[in-house]
Amino acid sequence: VDLLSEHTRQQTKLNSASQKLLVLKWIQTNVISRIPEDQFDTFALILGVLLITTFIKGIFIFTQDVMVGGVVELVTMAIRKECFRKVLDLDYQSISSEGTASLMSRFTFDMQQLSQGLTLMGGKIVREPLKALACIIFAFLVNWRLTLLSFVFAPLIAIVFYKIGKTLKHASQKMMESMSRIYKTLEESFESSKVIIAFNGARKHRNRFHHENKEFFKKALRILRIDSLTSPTTEMLGLMAIFIALIPGSYLVLRQKTEIWGIQLSSTPMDIATLSMMYALLAGISDPARKMSSVYSKLKKTAAALERIFQIIDRETLVKETDEPQRFPAEVQTVKFNKIDFTYAQRKESTRNNEPILDGVNLEINAGEVVLVVGENGSGKSTLVNLLPRFYDPDKGNIFINEVDIRDIRLKDLRNHIGVVSQETMLFDDSILENIRYGRPNASRLEIESVAKKSHVLQFAEQLPDGLHYNVGEKGHELSGGQRQRIALARAILRNPDILILDEATSAIDSQSEILIHKALREFAPGRTVFIITHSVGQSLLEFANRIVVMDSGKVVATGPHHVLVDSCPQYQSLLSAQVRQRSA
Structure with missing residues (x-):
């Protein structure tokens, strides 16, 4: 049985070597043979290929940025338009209770946060998951057992992302509320400029603005810390996921075995090339995940902005019209x-x-009365x-x-x-x-x-x-x-x-x-x-x-x-x- 197993391994290696030779021969015939013998011509060819590929890449990047940016601006414009329409449809009491500063903050700062978040997500949110998916598929084809083993850390990564995302969204909402207070301070100060000058109140308003500005700085700094923690945390967890697959994989290669502690991890003994490919594919999964972690943080900030904006869009007016309204009487009596x-x-x-402003008022006015x-x-x-x-x-x-x-x-x-x-x-x-x-x-x-x-x-x-x-x-x-x-x-x-x-x-x-x-x-x-x-x-x-x-x-x-x-x-x-x-x- 051992002799048969050894023969099978040798035959597998021979087949693999034959395939590699065929690939090398194809490259030599179709690629290397076309390379100019003159060194300068070769150098010029490389520069030309580099220039063309860079130009093509630039076209694709430009097209992507224009398309993504255009879609983002259209979406932002539509949301801004709908938000403005809804504000004008609200009753006077709802608008005045919300306050000009709060509404202005939503139309400017919150909209800016939304636009920036959508723009940053636009390119990566499709490209990076597709790259990760392709690497996962190929990793499963190479060795599905080791690939599954690397996913042991997936629940932990999900929990970490959930906790960070929840904290980040809450912190972003607090930051936007802080910006609303800055808008309120500015509005009151500018509207009351005559009173401020008359009563020498500039110092008081400077102190108030400094306080609100400092509070905004603290909240923005907290978001920065949370955001900065996301990428290294994801990278560390991704590296641990790779190690948990590579350590047993290395053992299989070095010992030329297919199982550990009676658990089958490979159908055939692995070689260095297969292990290297496995590492490359797992790294290919980890890298998009790391990039997506930064997108995830932007997504949470965008979600916070969107939630504040939709608080206005989804708000119901207190003054509503009946389903079948009547026309105003032709003559007031x-x-x-x-x-x-x-x-x-x-x-x-x-x-x-809770003191009533009006209490059981009864009054009848005849037409034409002053x-x-x-x-x-x-x-x-x-x-x-x-x-x-x-x-x-x-x-x-x-x-x-x-x-x-x-x-x-x-x-x-x-x-x-x-x-x-x-x-x-x-x-x-x-x-x-x-x-x-x-x-x-x-x-x-x-x-x-x-x-x-x-x-x-x-x-x-x-x-x-x-x-x-x-x-x-x-x-x-x-x-x-x-x-x-x-x-x-x-x-x-x-x-x-x-x-x-x-x-x-x-x-x-x-x-x-x-x-x-x-x-x-x-x-x-x-x-x-x-x-x-x-x-x-x-x-x-x-x-x-x-x-x-x-x-x-x-x-x-x-x-x-x-x-x-x-x-x-x-x-x-x-x-x-x-x-x-x-x-x-």
């Missing part, structure tokens, strides 16, 4: 608030306490009227227009029939003309000029260099507060709304602008339902207001004309007394 309760704390994002809603700060007057265009919905109760619940009216249609002028006037970095046109984009130039005249915008616009084409600057900073409010009123009037809301619209402007705005309102108000929210009751308002609604602590405590309330309503009397004291001071 009544506006009715029925048992309205509202608490900011009902919203998950709110940081306010109603003053008055009360102390925090009485709920602004919140009440902001429910009309559904900036947010009440927790309990209903709002009706002609007995139709506003929740049943198409949102776009509802808001098209309501004009809003708020205390904090928002103008866009565009011309006066375009800021007015925002109220109705399809309005003609003549219509815009007409409302500009009615709202006394032309009065100051004609004195500006470009007239109505004058650029108002960022948030309208090129104009005074009164001028901005007149443009805001013109924008609302151009909409030709059935319901007009003025929320403290004249509280922060000069008396001359206030007089002009009230004059414009008198001309525009007839035939429309007008809500004027104010904490200051002036004679000019009393002259054309039909009714006054007094609010206190989230409740409507009294309604009626001025001469009745001044005798019968303590809250109204207190409000007027405070107003007199303020003017006297």
